[in-house]
Amino acid sequence: MAVAGAGLAGLVAARALRRAGLRPLVVEARDRVGGRTWTRSVPGGAVEAGGQFAGPTQDRLAALAGELGVATFATHHAGRTRIDMAGGRPAYKRAKQLLAELEEMASELPRDAPWAAAHAAEWDAQTFHDWLRDRAEPDAYGVLRMVTTAVFAAEPAELSLLHVLAYIRSAGSVDLLTEVAGGAQERRFVGGAQELSVRLARGLGAGDLHLRSPVRRVRQTPGGVEVDARNLTVRARRAIIAVPPVLGDRIEYDPPLPAGRAELHRRMAPGATIKISCLYGAPFWRDEGLNGSLMRDRGPVTVTFDNSPPDAAHGALVAFSQGDDARALARLPAGERRKAVLEVLGRYFGERAARPSDYVETDWTAEPWTRGCFGGNFGPGGWTRYGPVLREPFGRVHWAGAETSAVWMNYMEGAVRSGERAAAEVIAALGGS
Amino acid sequence: MAVAGAGLAGLVAARALRRAGLRPLVVEARDRVGGRTWTRSVPGGAVEAGGQFAGPTQDRLAALAGELGVATFATHHAGRTRIDMAGGRPAYKRAKQLLAELEEMASELPRDAPWAAAHAAEWDAQTFHDWLRDRAEPDAYGVLRMVTTAVFAAEPAELSLLHVLAYIRSAGSVDLLTEVAGGAQERRFVGGAQELSVRLARGLGAGDLHLRSPVRRVRQTPGGVEVDARNLTVRARRAIIAVPPVLGDRIEYDPPLPAGRAELHRRMAPGATIKISCLYGAPFWRDEGLNGSLMRDRGPVTVTFDNSPPDAAHGALVAFSQGDDARALARLPAGERRKAVLEVLGRYFGERAARPSDYVETDWTAEPWTRGCFGGNFGPGGWTRYGPVLREPFGRVHWAGAETSAVWMNYMEGAVRSGERAAAEVIAALGGS
Incomplete structure (x- = not known):
């Protein structure tokens, strides 16, 4: 079996295939696993640069974390939220x-x-x-x-x-x-959400994960599928493409995709997000009764959270710039971006907040193997025209990824469910053929 | 100089560069020039499978046709239009x-x-x-x-x-x-609109046009640009990318495109068009006082024109299926598509119209080196977010193509103007550097 994409969806699919006695080969464009989850190390600690939250009703994600031994902890939210809205x-x-x-x-x-x-x-x-x-x-x-x-x-x-x-x-x-408590931002993962993918990758067979191998071509033959990546060609009976639609569009398909599927890839536009992590000696805002959360109606930053580690060994604030705010922020030189973001943190959390020990920006729209977060969104006309083919296999090619889940679409829960669903499709198809 | 795309825009740009004493090398993915203009030969004659009309105020197109010696003739429109609208x-x-x-x-x-x-x-x-x-x-x-x-x-x-x-x-x-008379559908080109590109290509230097050479990568170096196509690499001081945005998105850029430009490529979605040409022994509808035009508010075909050659040596009707009608039509098997289209022609132009000697369908959304016609359209949010970078060069890379013209955007006139504009940018940049 061939799996394109070593994010959560692809790795979950690969695990399910292995459990069914199949041998999945996973090819991944990046030099790491985890896709839109990503833990980045900096001198002051590690930061969550990507998807990081879990919440109630996200049952498949919780079950996976449990099986993999990745613990969760409650997002710190005690105290006052800073709100500044006209x-x-x-x-x-x-x-x-x-x-x-x-x-x-x-x-x-x-x-x-x-x-x-x-x-x-x-x-x-x-x-x-x-x-x-x-x-x-x-x-x-x-x-x-x-x-x-x-x-x-x-x-x-x-x-x-x-x-x-x-x-x-x-x-x-x-x-x-x-919501935070009672909602999708309720819990976080000890060691970071990428840890789920790191542990899933360990469960693959030796030599069955190929990093730095962007998929260029998916060719269906009478008996199978050939997945051409930069360094290797994987021949398999079925393939699971577990990348966001915007990247699915960069693969060449032979035979070509039906027009509706090709249009889906182009029309499901990923959001624009810059995620900024600031580290401090301690979560000093807690001493003032603040919970580190901010909600405001103007950019460049509209939302923040306390992102400190569970033991609060140091302090961390995470700030989100999104949509047009992110697009405007991206156009500024690096120094001005930093200044604009820290000005906001300083204004609402005090002077110390403007002087972090580490400042880590992740502009997901500029990541060539992501091209935008959190996930794909449909503009007008999208769902009625292309929704019906969102999960529809194309011959021997199956689709996974958070965008393809009917439940918690675009969330980690959706990614897990999509990987399980695509693997089940493949297993059923092999059983029947 | 490197020019990617041998449609009207790219070839006009190449001509302007040659006139300025430069040597443009043109690389084209298809095995033909002309891009979205395309004359297809069939037993009963030739059909215009792509862009074909010219009209008043399209001055640069008229001038080009004049210089190249491609004559125009009035679209046949005398007689009654069949109109069927609730x-x-x-x-x-x-x-x-x-x-x-x-x-x-x-x-x-x-x-x-x-x-x-x-x-x-x-x-x-x-x-x-x-x-x-x-x-x-x-x-x-x-x-x-x-x-x-x-x-x-x-x-x-x-x-x-x-x-x-x-x-x-x-x-x-x-x-x-x-309008037809007084509007963009007023005139047609003798020998077909593709003839403009065929003659422009003849004006290139020997060996300066490379067909079957899709561009894969555009790399900017300190001194120039390297354009990697399948079979060759063109090294130049500047490059003009003269392909629709949806195809511009399939090229890898090094350094990567700024986020705004990359999003423009993804968000400017090409329309969906199936163009159907039917040939007959004679334009028999003219005898009944009909002009061959139909306008109706239901699919699969909403608009037709008399597309007979200037001497009416045979008859031709061209039928358009567009938007959701085209998407629905594309999903039918070939025989059912033909039946559905001919049923419409028969209903409005008589039984003979349902029995053409040649039936030629061109589904532009299924053409891998076009991916949709007539041109790119912006959904909500597109113009205000990405309009400002539509013509903005990216270092040594300049943009042409009908989508980039402020005048007659998405028309042949726009293509010509965009090629002239991009060439002028390049010439000015070289003069100054």
Whole structure:
């Protein structure tokens, strides 16, 4: 078996294939495993440069962590959140009402088939911005824009209304998406989320993982599939492509992909995120009753969290710049970027916050083997046109990756589920052929 | 000099470079020149499989044809157009009113910078569907949907309102976009539009055109650019990339493209078009007072034209299937596609129309070195985010192609202008360095 991509989805698929007695060969473009999870070491400690959170109802992820012996701990959230949004409480309240309305609309969607909802065509023909425009005064719009960029790393104008609803449906509720305690940001992994992939990779056969091997061509033959990577060709009965759609589009397929699948790869646009980690001697903000969280409606940074290690041996704040804020930030020279980010941290968490011992920026849109985070989003027309082929195998080629999961799409949970699903497809196909 | 792409834009650029005393080497992925213009020979004659029309105000295209000795002739349009649209005249009248309103909004746009218009953010945050929804009753919507797919090969829900306005502004008026006489469909080229590229290619130096050479990598060095194609590497001082954005995205760049440019390549989505040519012994519909044109608000075919040669030595009808109609048609087996198209021609032009001597389908979305026609369209958020870098050189790399023209964007006129503009940039840069 050939698996393209050694992120969580590909490695989970490979594990399932091994358990079924098959031999998966995993090829990966980068020099590391983990995909959109990535622990980067710096003098002051290690930072989570990528996906890092786990939460309630993310059961497959929890089971995997348990089996691999990767412990979790609660995200530090005790204390006051710094909130700076125009309109204050009334705007916040109105935003909550609109989110409740969206949640109700989302409940109409079949979770596995958002395109089949009664109002799918209507909801997929408009942007989320359009829906908001007639309903939210500027201040409430500001709150919802902040929430939108925090969840999708994209602007309301870039997203189909149906995509927003499909996302809510996929996670289960707005609270599950947005909350720390009781939501998707509730827990973190000891040693970092990449550790899951590192341990999964250890379970592969010797020589069965090929790093620095971007896949260039996937050729289907009468009897199998040839996956050409830079350094090797893997011949297999079936292949699982476990990379984001935007990278799936960079592979040459022979025979070519059907037009609908090819368009899906192009139209599912990854969000724009710059994640900044700042390390300090201690989480000093806790002494002042602050929890390290910030929510504001202006860039360059709109959201922060306390990202200190479980023993608080040092302090860490993680700051997110997303959507247009990230695009604007990326255009500045490095020194000005740093200054702009630290100015925000200093303003809300005090002068010490502006002087971290380590400052680590990860611009995911500039990573050639990712090209944007958190995941792929559909603009108007995407779900109704291309949703139906999101998980549809193309001959002997199967698709995995967080984008392809109907449950917790674009989250680590979705990645795990997608890898399990794709492996099950392959195993069933081999059993039958 | 290196030029990637031997369509009209690349070949016009190459000609301008040669005239300035430089030596352009042109590399082209296909086994032919002409890009999105393509004359296909069949037993009954030749058919225009791609771009084919010229019209008033397309001055650079007219000048080029004149210089190359390619004559034009008037598109046959005498007689009655077959029109079949729900709502009849009132719907048509309302649609015209809305188009006039759009034209007035478009007049606010700076032609070279739609993103700088006073209402740019607001107009770019909504789909064209959204704008129409509150203004057009279903019947008028149907008329405008037909016009939209005919002009953009995309659905109203896929397009940013600002994109629709930018297009109108780029062409000059709605009538210039949509009319035959007095508009962009007014004239045709004797021998087919591809003939322009064929003659331009003859003007290149011996051995300076490399077909079957898709560009894989563009590497900038301190002194120049290396363009790696499948069979050769061209080393040059500057390079012009004259391929559609969707193909520009398939090239590897070293150093990598800035995020904004890379996103532009991904977000400018080409339309979906299947163009069908039917040949007959004679243009028999003319005898019945019909001009061979059809406009209807349902697929699989919404628009046809009389595409007979200037001497009417035989008859030809060309039928367009676009947007979702084209996507649906592409999913049918070949025999059913043919049956569905001929059923439409038979219904409006008589039984003989359903029995052509030759039937030639060109599905542009399935052409790997095109990936969609007519050209790239921006969904919501595209123009305001990526418009400013549409023509911005990346170091020693310059961009041409119909999508990059502020005037007659996505038309042959735009292609010619873009080639001239990119060559002028290169010549100016060399003069100054």
